[in-house]
Amino acid sequence: MEKIITVLLTVMMAGSARNIPYVPAVLHPPVPEEARLNLEDVRLLEETDQGPEVTPGLFEGDLALTDELYNYWRVGIRWDVMPQRMWPNGTVPYVISPLYDIPDYVTIYKAITILNSMTCVRFVPWNGKDKDYLIIWPVKQPKGCWSYLGRYGGPQIVSLQPPDTKGPNCLGGEGRSIHELMHALGIFHEHSRADRDQYINVKFENIIPEYRSNFNKQSLENTTYNFEYDYNSIMHYGQYFFSKTKGQPTIIPKKQNVKLGQRKALSKTDCLKINDLYGCLNKSVYQNRKYHILCDILGY
Ligand SMILES: [Zn+2]
Numbered sequence: 189m190e191k192i193i194t195v196l197l198t199v200m201m202a203g204s205a206r207n208i209p210y211v212p213a214v215l216h217p218p219v220p221e222e223a224r225l226n227l228e229d230v231r232l233l234e235e236t237d238q239g240p241e242v243t244p245g246l247f248e249g250d251l252a253l254t255d256e257l258y259n260y261w262r263v264g265i266r267w268d269v270m271p272q273r274m275w276p277n278g279t280v281p282y283v284i285s286p287l288y289d290i291p292d293y294v295t296i297y298k299a300i301t302i303l304n305s306m307t308c309v310r311f312v313p314w315n316g317k318d319k320d321y322l323i324i325w326p327v328k329q330p331k332g333c334w335s336y337l338g339r340y341g342g343p344q345i346v347s348l349q350p351p352d353t354k355g356p357n358c359l360g361g362e363g364r365s366i367h368e369l370m371h372a373l374g375i376f377h378e379h380s381r382a383d384r385d386q387y388i389n390v391k392f393e394n395i396i397p398e399y400r401s402n403f404n405k406q407s408l409e410n411t412t413y414n415f416e417y418d419y420n421s422i423m424h425y426g427q428y429f430f431s432k433t434k435g436q437p438t439i440i441p442k443k444q445n446v447k448l449g450q451r452k453a454l455s456k457t458d459c460l461k462i463n464d465l466y467g468c469l470n471k472s473v474y475q476n477r478k479y480h481i482l483c484d485i486l487g488y
Pocket residue numbers: 241248249250251367371377
């Protein structure tokens with residue numbers, strides 16, 4: 189059985205490789221210069237033992253911003269202002285790099301299958317023709333796990349770095365792939381919600397100064413939240429992300445006994461959030477019920 193799966197995947201990977209565009213090992217995304225990570229920060233991050241998504245040195249740790257988006261980010265994204273950031277009909281063509289080993293390919297494929305089965309969003313293999321699509325690639329520079337926010341237009345990188353002896357590992361489980369794919373769908377980090385101060389204390393004095401903006405809030409005028417604050421979200425930072433000093437938290441939850449920063453699975457609310465954003469809940473009474481039940485049963 190395992191052999192059959194391996195053969196099938198090899199065929200699939202070879203098939204998808206035919207159409208793959210050239211992707212350079214080093215990318216120069218239009219990321220604001222001041223948001224880049226310097227060597228000193230890399231040292232700090234290594235010492236404080238944090239998740240791989242905090243290391244690329246992009247906006248909010250793992251979000252690549254275009255110049256246009258950089259001007260917008262302080263107010264957050266409104267779909268009615270920037271509807272082009274949505275994937276039309278919730279259809280997201282993708283290519284997975286043939287550079288991945290089969291276990292890493294399977295991990296990414298699993299993340300896609302989970303999102304496809306729990307929501308009405310459809311990640312579909314790129315047909316070689318669609319103008320806008322995701323290229324899931326182990327980018328060498330900036331390395332780590334990162335993504336653009338929403339549909340950027342044209343081929344768009346989602347960087348998922350495979351394990352190596354030193355570097356961060358985005359593929360230990362499907363959770364980090366899900367997190368980055370959710371950014372590509374247009375979802376921000378949970379802790380940047382406008383109402384977050386009711387739920388968490390952000391300890392700005394403990395955050396590496398260059399990364400304090402990763403903890404900014406989005407304006408309530410420009411964003412809407414239809415669900416309760418979700419400590420359990422796969423989109424929430426952990427308690428020590430971007431900490432200057434080991435053991436000094438950057439986020440303290442106001443509720444007791446909650447754990448932040450899980451990267452295992454879609455929470456029930458993450459699942460509802462995607463379904464809500466892409467209109468899956470108001471297609472029909474049946475669909476509404478279907479996705480509520482799916483999120484409730486399969487959500488973490
Ligand atoms: Zn993120």
